[in-house]
Amino acid sequence: MGKQVLLIKGSPRKNGNTSVMADAFGNGAKESGNTVTEVFLKEKNIGDCIGCAVCQRNGGNCVQKDDMTEIYESMKEADVIVLASPVYFYSWTSLMKRMIDRTFAVEALLENKKFYLLSAGAAPEEKYMQTMINGFREYVSCFEEGGSKEGGILFAYDTREPGDVKGMQVLEKAYEMGKAI
Numbered sequence: 126m127g128k129q130v131l132l133i134k135g136s137p138r139k140n141g142n143t144s145v146m147a148d149a150f151g152n153g154a155k156e157s158g159n160t161v162t163e164v165f166l167k168e169k170n171i172g173d174c175i176g177c178a179v180c181q182r183n184g185g186n187c188v189q190k191d192d193m194t195e196i197y198e199s200m201k202e203a204d205v206i207v208l209a210s211p212v213y214f215y216s217w218t219s220l221m222k223r224m225i226d227r228t229f230a231v232e233a234l235l236e237n238k239k240f241y242l243l244s245a246g247a248a249p250e251e252k253y254m255q256t257m258i259n260g261f262r263e264y265v266s267c268f269e270e271g272g273s274k275e276g277g278i279l280f281a282y283d284t285r286e287p288g289d290v291k292g293m294q295v296l297e298k299a300y301e302m303g304k305a306i
């Protein structure tokens with residue numbers, strides 16, 4: 126039986142570099158018999174976590190009824206969760222961070238996931254991505270008790286305009302990463 130793969134796209138640019146990377150990952154995953162779905166956060170209505178912590182006392186139900194409701198379900202069903210976000214000031218886009226904060230509600234409910242980070246930046250090398258890498262690893266560590274772990278991390282460097290990533294070797298790596306989940 127194939128795995129369920131969820132691509133979460135956190136760039137505001139629909140055909141941006143991280144979206145292209147996520148698609149390459151998804152194509153690889155499909156190639157090896159898995160099922161791929163995606164969510165483009167920019168088109169979703171997602172409120173900020175308001176820190177009420179009601180979810181911590183009611184079994185993980187967020188009081189906000191917005192598009193996170195369906196995303197929670199997709200995340201629970203997924204075996205593989207791919208966070209595809211460009212680097213904005215050394216970290217996630219606010220779109221991705223907002224989604225991440227809302228997963229406070231389902232921290233105990235997301236079990237046995239493999240998380241991947243696909244990211245792109247204008248910077249030329251990994252040393253500029255350390256905050257992003259640490260943020261991702263620390264996020265994944267919040268789900269460790271439930272058996273979740275890091276699957277992999279991939280960066281595209283020197284990317285600015287949408288499409289800059291096309292023709293870069295990192296796309297083949299993303300494809301292979303997806304194929305090998």
Ligand SMILES: Cc1cc2nc3c(=O)[nH]c(=O)nc-3n(C[C@H](O)[C@H](O)[C@H](O)COP(=O)(O)O)c2cc1C
Binds near residue numbers: 136215
């Ligand atoms: C607000 C903003 C902040 C950015 N900050 C960084 C940064 O800190 N480091 C970096 O390498 N690139 C930075 N960039 C460049 C983007 O990460 C780069 O253009 C990337 O390819 C965008 O991915 P996308 O095409 O998927 O949207 C920034 C871009 C914007 C718009």
